[in-house]
């Protein structure tokens with residue numbers, strides 16, 4: 001793998017359109033000799049592509065494109081590989097992934113068989129041997145909905161088996177739940193009489209004693225604020241590794257969907273700005289301020305500040321929890337355990353959510369609200385309806401993250417408001433069986449990531465990983481959207497009516513994901529005038545069985561006309 005060359009976008013930006021045109025006949029590079037999947041509806045395939053100064057200058061037949069060949073033009077024969085637009089991953093927790101997968105112990109298990117509580121304790125015990133007394137044991141990625149037995153959960157008593165002298169903080173795979181031992185509660189100064197922080201919850205048993213299970217970020221902060229911040233070098237190395245995970249999967253544009261969540265907005269903004277421009281983080285990034293870290297009293301940033309490499313554009317608000325964690329806000333009770341009255345929980349009243357969103361909307365920020373359950377989606381749509389008072393408001397591309405189990409009426413309403421949902425499409429795969437057979441029941445589970453219904457309503461939508469919630473791998477999301485097969489044996493299709501064509505599934509990781517990030521005029525398709533951001537893959541996904549698209553390998557990734565990854 002190459003550590004990339006610098007993205008010298010600043011210099012490219014200085015070239016005017018006229019200069020680029022006058023340089024025609026001097027293409028830097030021409031790609032030919034393989035399938036070219038453009039994701040441009042007007043010209044879906046081509047024989048060759050020319051690029052110059054980081055941009056695409058011509059897409060067409062080999063003879064047309066060769067008209068731009070000059071004496072210094074490099075010809076790249078794809079040798080039967082397929083060239084596609086670089087993938088757009090519009091919902092990543094870049095810092096969350098750096099912390100969870102690189103700085104903390106990563107316990108995520110997306111393979112079969114599932115972990116057990118014993119195997120989790122054993123893994124944590126091994127890890128704890130490298131941690132000194134009094135220092136934090138921090139880990140990520142346990143998931144009761146993917147644990148054997150189903151929904152077996154860590155508690156303070158269980159974590160005390162790992163250590164009673166070292167504080168332990170383990171984040172659930174969903175990032176909405178965490179587990180702590182008694183030492184951690186002691187260090188955070190939390191007792192049975194400590195009140196819940198606003199928007200968070202410290203779970204207690206029937207006798208009013210803390211269980212060690214805590215919900216949502218305001219509760220996590222009680223512990224995170226007691227941990228030492230890793231030094232700058234370690235953070236930068238971890239971020240660079242996240243960048244490598246992206247380019248290895250062909251991602252060329254991404255978003256930090258909750259800027260400020262770990263180190264505050266100032267530090268995280270400065271790090272992303274520096275690392276994207278230096279090429280240490282070799283993808284374009286769009287930043288969404290996390291409302292918990294960017295309160296309404298702070299107005300130090302402007303929407304749109306930045307450039308095509310790194311730009312701040314939105315504000316992200318989290319309105320409910322996780323459906324597989326039984327905390328997403330549902331209209332009807334969960335189906336698990338049988339007879340439960342639990343309908344999950346909303347983090348705000350409708351008025352509170354409106355009061356958070358309205359000032360940011362008026363300032364010109366793109367509003368992004370995390371809503372998993374149908375009760376949360378309803379609340380968010382009600383708030384969006386109040387924000388959209390004139391036709392231009394519906395063009396601001398209001399985002400709903402996850403939009404996991406919308407009703408038909410909610411989809412119609414979202415379409416009218418111009419909402420651009422983003423599906424964590426791994427819900428159909430890793431969690432499909434758990435939702436269908438246990439947590440939600442068939443009717444609601446069949447509504448998960450209702451991609452075909454959205455297309456019928458003329459909507460744009462994106463697929464994303466929500467990394468670290470699921471692994472960064474756009475071709476896998478496309479495969480999941482087009483197949484909807486769940487992972488646990490016996491594999492079944494989670495509502496065949498919501499499967500989409502391979503073309504539509506690929507749109508959700510290219511041009512429509514770019515649309516969600518308001519970058520569809522710059523990236524997301526192979527089209528003259530757009531940036532030369534490509535994924536070169538070993539097989540044409542349009543000619544592959546939907547389920548097997550996930551096995552396609554990315555051989556090279558190009559950003560701004562520069563190769564930033566080559567498979568060794």
Ligand SMILES: [Zn+2]
Pocket residue numbers: 091093257466
């Ligand atoms: Zn997320």
